[in-house]
Amino acid sequence: MSRGQLDHGVLQAAAGWFARLHAAGHDAATLAQWQAWLTEDARHRLAWSYVENINQRFGNLDGQAELARQVFDNARSHRQSRRAVLGSLCVAGAAGVLGWGGWQRGWVDSPRAWFATYRTGLGDVRPLTLADGSQLWLNGGTALDVQFDEGVRQLRLYRGEILIETGEDSRPLFVETRAGRMRPLGTRFSVRDQGLATTLSVFAGSVQATCAGSGVRTTLGAGQMLVFDAQQAGASTAAQALRQDWSRGVLVAEDMPLGQVVDVLREHRHGHLGIDPVLNNLRAVGTFPLLDTDRTLAMLERALPIRVVRTLPWWVSIEAR
Amino acid sequence: MTASPGTAGSDLENLYRAHHGWIRQWLQRKLGNAHDAAELAQDVFVRLLTKPRAFNDHEHARAYLGRMSRNACVDFWRRRRVEQAYLDVLAAQPEQLAPSLEQQAVILETLEQLQAMFERMPKRVADAFSMAQLQGMKQREIAEQLGVSERSVNSYLAQAMYQCLLLEAELDDSLA
Numbered sequence: 176m177s178r179g180q181l182d183h184g185v186l187q188a189a190a191g192w193f194a195r196l197h198a199a200g201h202d203a204a205t206l207a208q209w210q211a212w213l214t215e216d217a218r219h220r221l222a223w224s225y226v227e228n229i230n231q232r233f234g235n236l237d238g239q240a241e242l243a244r245q246v247f248d249n250a251r252s253h254r255q256s257r258r259a260v261l262g263s264l265c266v267a268g269a270a271g272v273l274g275w276g277g278w279q280r281g282w283v284d285s286p287r288a289w290f291a292t293y294r295t296g297l298g299d300v301r302p303l304t305l306a307d308g309s310q311l312w313l314n315g316g317t318a319l320d321v322q323f324d325e326g327v328r329q330l331r332l333y334r335g336e337i338l339i340e341t342g343e344d345s346r347p348l349f350v351e352t353r354a355g356r357m358r359p360l361g362t363r364f365s366v367r368d369q370g371l372a373t374t375l376s377v378f379a380g381s382v383q384a385t386c387a388g389s390g391v392r393t394t395l396g397a398g399q400m401l402v403f404d405a406q407q408a409g410a411s412t413a414a415q416a417l418r419q420d421w422s423r424g425v426l427v428a429e430d431m432p433l434g435q436v437v438d439v440l441r442e443h444r445h446g447h448l449g450i451d452p453v454l455n456n457l458r459a460v461g462t463f464p465l466l467d468t469d470r471t472l473a474m475l476e477r478a479l480p481i482r483v484v485r486t487l488p489w490w491v492s493i494e495a496r
Numbered sequence: 497m498t499a500s501p502g503t504a505g506s507d508l509e510n511l512y513r514a515h516h517g518w519i520r521q522w523l524q525r526k527l528g529n530a531h532d533a534a535e536l537a538q539d540v541f542v543r544l545l546t547k548p549r550a551f552n553d554h555e556h557a558r559a560y561l562g563r564m565s566r567n568a569c570v571d572f573w574r575r576r577r578v579e580q581a582y583l584d585v586l587a588a589q590p591e592q593l594a595p596s597l598e599q600q601a602v603i604l605e606t607l608e609q610l611q612a613m614f615e616r617m618p619k620r621v622a623d624a625f626s627m628a629q630l631q632g633m634k635q636r637e638i639a640e641q642l643g644v645s646e647r648s649v650n651s652y653l654a655q656a657m658y659q660c661l662l663l664e665a666e667l668d669d670s671l672a
Contacts, residue, residue: 182672194653197650225661225665229660232606233610236603236606242585242586243607243626244626244630249580299602467598
């Protein structure tokens with residue numbers, strides 16, 4: 176609970192950092208100072224999580240900049256003419272809570288993510304073909320930079336998830352996350368950034384993963400999954416189909432615990448989605464539309480002894496029926 | 497704003513009985529439409545349910561609920577305005593460029609949220625923020641376009657973000 180933790184000074188400092196980082200771009204010294212400020216105090220991190228929320232919203236409009244500009248221009252001119260109608264109403268004061276995503280997202284990424292070339296908002300899955308013919312899918316909430324030069328093809332994943340089918344090219348391909356570096360050998364695989372840890376799932380061919388800090392190396396074959404961070408890699412387990420199904424916009428559940436289904440849906444919707452823990456182990460079976468999470472919830476409600484309670488548009492909880 | 501121990505169920509019921517009528521009438525006068533007025537009046541009480549608070553007396557409650565109703569009205573007009581502007585822009589676009597319906601819903605909701613933030617800022621500050629965030633312009637480019645110094649642009653962006661953070665912190669109830 177964050178009630179009453181922050182003061183105006185902390186918010187001002189966070190806003191100042193936002194402007195400074197925007198000016199400095201990838202300047203390492205500024206990034207280090209900002210990191211130090213974050214590490215200093217939990218309130219700094221809370222304030223910064225709000226900066227992230229706001230940036231996430233702009234991410235939703237990625238690729239729609241021109242449309243958004245026109246809408247805001249139009250809305251502004253409508254506003255002038257509305258003044259008369261509004262009469263005594265004043266705009267000051269707390270803006271509406273309803274329809275607002277007052278959701279709390281963890282503090283996850285560095286400002287690099289906002290300047291990434293490719294960004295998707297939540298609930299948005301996007302295919303992308305790279306210059307070498309590699310086919311890429313960006314899951315919701317993803318930030319990715321692509322850098323191809325003479326000797327090397329490099330992908331930097333700042334947050335979110337990508338699925339890759341590598342194209343024919345003599346240059347080596349690398350995918351980097353905070354946790355480390357992955358080098359595929361003619362293959363299909365997905366990489367999911369989870370902050371400090373990265374999940375690598377290989378569906379065809381093989382991929383070599385190297386931990387960023389310790390240099391520990393693991394080679395993963397088709398059908399395997401690995402979770403690793405900068406220091407160490409866990410034991411490999413069987414790859415989950417859901418780590419590639421999202422690229423088709425579906426969630427295929429074969430006897431999947433409801434708690435896990437809800438985890439997946441959370442990746443694709445704004446707002447709070449809660450579940451009564453006693454329901455976590457109910458089993459879901461079926462193919463669900465991942466990008467239409469409301470419909471998925473309705474389908475689950477019909478199939479299972481649950482009730483979907485909508486307190487507010489963005490506050491939904493799953494309870495026993 | 498003072499923190500409160502909460503509005504218990506029966507308190508809320510009493511508040512509803514005492515205030516729902518005039519709120520609804522007031523909204524209907526403002527909006528000129530009974531259906532929207534009924535919905536917004538409902539919203540006001542849903543909001544009270546999610547952010548409960550205690551009142552000293554009848555007048556205190558009345559003043560607070562009046563303010564909430566005004567805010568609900570402002571939000572309502574903004575939603576309408578943004579939605580209309582959005583539909584106008586979409587209508588002027590070739591059809592194959594239009595985003596999918598799901599995308600449209602996300603875009604529209606986002607536009608409404610951003611418009612609410614922009615309305616709290618002076619025009620120049622809002623312009624700079626939108627150039628930086630939506631169009632990915634650098635501070636030097638924004639400075640050229642607005643005819644001000646880079647230092648001013650930097651301060652505009654900090655101001656804009658501060659306004660957004662204030663709103664975010666209010667919603668999260670995290671301001672001391």
